[in-house]
Amino acid sequence: MFSPRGPSLRELTVQALSSVERGYDLLAPKFDHTPFRTPDGIIEATAEALAERGPFDAGLDVCCGTGAGLTVLRAVCQGPITGVDFSAGMLAEAGNQHPGATLVRADVRALPFEPSFDLAVSFGALGHFLPEERPALFEGVHRALKPGGLFAFAIGEPPPMTSIAHWVLLGFDGVMRVRNAVWRPPFVMYYRTTPLPALRKDLTAAGFAVEIEALETMGRRGDGTPRCWLVLARRAA
Known part of the structure; x- marks a missing residue:
């Protein structure tokens, strides 16, 4: 649908009517040829x-998918790198792209790691x-980091209400909510449930000291607002 190597509309429909885990198992071989992969x-x-x-020394990619974050870890970590995801299909693709990484299949809402990672x-x-599931996720990441360890992730600035993108994302979330109200199993994928103030609050509650900085290389919008932010959450030393 998105490119000759991407999934067809039929394949995307089957995925969307599956559970999150099964959907990503189906999508995994073509995931990197969709807009859903992080640019x-x-x-x-x-x-x-x-x-x-x-x-950094040891690094962990949380919800690693096909391994985009493992690319970052390989660039900045001197020690072993690990990816964790609950989709066997995505882990298989990550293994093909990052044969030296340790890959773990697990529900990241209950991460199975002791403090062993620096990043x-x-x-x-x-x-x-x-939103009610984020505390368990963040607490697990906090537990997996060594004292002084850093948890980092990028998040886009929400598009302004006057933009087409705002209404596209609003419509997407609305469709997903209707789908999950009438179809089981649910497929949780929302674009408007992660505002920065809520993320900061949940990270702080999990024990992190939080900084947020602009990813300047991603540019700024016409009103001067950064297009993308980098959240840096550090476990106390």
Whole structure:
């Protein structure tokens, strides 16, 4: 649908009517040829920003998917890198792209790690968690980091109400809510449930000290607002 190598409309429909786990198992072989993959510009900008704070030792990619975040970890970590996801299909693709990484299949709302990582990253995953599920996710990441460890992720600035993008995202979330009200199993994917103030609140409650900075290489909108932010949440030393 998006490109000759991407999924067809029929394949996307089957995915959308599946559970999140089954849907991503089906989509995994063609995921990198869809707009759902985090753009390379964000990956590169995040790696550049984190390189200024590194080097790090062991790294963890939370909800690693096909491994975009593992690319960042490989660039800034001197030690082993690990990806965790609950989709076996996505992990298989990540393994093909990052044969040296350790890959773990797990529900990230109950991460199975002790404090062993210096850096954790995540890309494009927060919309798959309802607001009431974020505390468990953030507490698990906090638990997986060594004292002084850093959790970093990029998040886009919401488009202004006057833009077409605002209404497209609003419509998408509305369709997903209707779908989940009438169809089981649910497919949790929302674009408007992760405002920065709520994320900061949940991260702080999980024990992180939070900084938020603009990813300047992603540019600014006409009103001067950064297009993308980098959230930096640090576990106390």
